Amino acid sequence: MILSPGNIRRTALVLIGCFIVFVVWKLKGSMSDQCLDYFLRRSLIQRRDAAEVKWSHAVNSRSSLAEALAGPSHMLEADIIMRGDDPKEPIMAHPPDTNSDITLREWLEGVKTHHTGIKLDFKSLDAVSPSVALLEEVLRDWSPPVWVNADILSGPGGKARPLEPRAFLSAVTVLPTHTVLSLGWTTGWTAGTVNPGYSWQMVRAMDEICRALNHPVTFPVRAALLAKSTSQLTWLLQQSDRYTLTVWTGQSDKFTLEDLLPYRNMFDISRIYYDLPDPLRTELSMT
Template sequence: MANFRYFIGLIMMATAARFINGTMEDFFPDIKQNLTKITWAHAVNNQTYLDATLKNDINMIEADIVLGTLINGKTDPIPIMGHPPQNTSDLSLEGFLAQVQSFDSTSNSSKKGIKLDFKTIEVLEASKNIVRSVADKDDELPIWINADILAGPVNASTKPVNASRFLDVAKSFPKSILSLGWTTAYDSNSNGSYESSQIQEMIDVIRSHNITQEITFPVRAGLAARSLEQLTNLTESIEKSTLTIWSSDGDNVSVEDLRLLISKIGLNRTYIDVPSDLLEQLRLDDLPNSSPSRSVVGAAVWMPVLLVLAGIFQSLSLI
């Protein structure tokens, strides 16, 4: 039965496509499904720092984008690399992307992914065609599109990027990973958490915009450590989602509670981007019973079954 063989083939292809992460794990094969092994460089917003970062073994380059002008360049505002209130730079977004893409195309080992942190909706909208021109030409390069799109804990006063406009633009980058976060306010005496209402608001806005891309949720370590139930609900509600746990120097973090969260979510669904002293305290190589990935479990269960079925029908000369 040629038709049945074709049917089995389609199922196997669909299963493989559903259960294998073709972005980060393919681009960084050495992590072996352990996303906590991804390493980061932050605020790579000038040419000197970019040059240095391209020479080291960092995996992901995080950079901030604002509207401004190049030093000794045009006077009209363009997307440049910089963090507010900075509005001048020696590096444009276009130049930044071109250099990383060129590096990856010639490097045989230490390839780099990109996390672009857009500080306003206006700069994202102005950057749309620039980012899309790179993303459309390079299927492999991991490009994360990041913004804090909702107000979060604890009584955060920073204005979030407009969620609806952000997600509308983000649909222009179907192969990119969306990094969707909350604004936060936190100090050494804070004992807040991500509230269930804030989690539900994020779930609702993603579903209402029919987002199909992979999503990671950047969550602040001290708050996340007190939010196991809420963040478990979040990652279970949004398919293909991960957490990116970050922290500022001086944040009060319950290390043991954070270890429990990472163990619950799983090493294959948790990025870690924290200061080196906190990273050392987390002892990620010694987590209790880290949860297996549902995608990996699915592949392990269904692929052998399909292969056995194909073999049975082959032996019966039915295909």
């Protein structure tokens, strides 16, 4: 059968359309958060529920790293700064500390023989580029989840200066596209006062920065501010399938389980992580 020029054009357009759909589907898959899939494949969690992920915090020393790796945590969170004295290199410490008994290179070498995910929290821009170079070198062909975190915008009650967004993203977006970018706001919380939530201006500014990225993005949000931010954070999550939330709390913050349940009930349970004390996280996972 001889096809007419019109049929040839229509067939070509259908094939091109199918190819575009396939490419978009592949790109969407490559940009999605693969953290839960990793832990599921190794039977480290029982279902695709981000509330099942357990966290260790401030793993900034040799002893805390050894303790965390021997424990049940799925994700290790640690802080990175540049050493205050020579030799100038990335170390694991949280300001106001300026030194540590473990460098980032040593920390990564210690982690990479385990099936534990990592979240690296950057406190200064000068530590970002050398740390990314180390990540590319030490964790080459390493499959556990890697998150890189920084506060890049001012948020409710925030007094600290955020890292400059373009400079931070320019440095970290060279990492593989399955790397999760954890991008937050500086925040504050004071007992006995009215603490504002995340405003529309804040969430729209964050989406403006993140919409063109090729990486999955999680937004660390303060648990004590969620009850006043439901509409804004709901809107933000709806802007992209690449977006998730990571709920965290300060040591003295006050909030209730009921403050968190609307988010638990409104969204797929794979889209909200709970970096919270284990009793509360476990209670949420049972709802």
